[in-house]
Amino acid sequence: MQINQLIVKSNSGLKMNIKKIPEDRDGSVLRLMKNHGADFSKKRSVDFFFYFKDETSANLAKAALQELDLEVEITDNGKNNEWLCLATTKLNLGYNTLIKYRKKFEQIAEKFNGEYDGWETML
8 A cells, every 4th residue: 555645734824733644545536635735724514425225324324423413314325225424524634534534434333234435515
């Protein structure tokens, strides 16, 4: 796994070390955001996506995600009878933070026979 060093400059003019970030999908998105001028010193709303085969599983996952202080909505995805479970929180994006969430989210998705499908945020 290739490691890159990222240094970003926050709006305050202070340099902030984003640490060594691996070339995985979370790291790639962080790099892309940095290249488009994202300010990692500010909290931002982040959406996390989960898919479940039935409403019961989605509701069980919702309860587990709410225990992590996330706001959670469930909707019928309209595709293949899947249920979308959308979890939202505000946080300072960083690779280590995202990896901690990913590990928890993959465990929750697996426990309730679903899939964790990643995250998105606005620049």
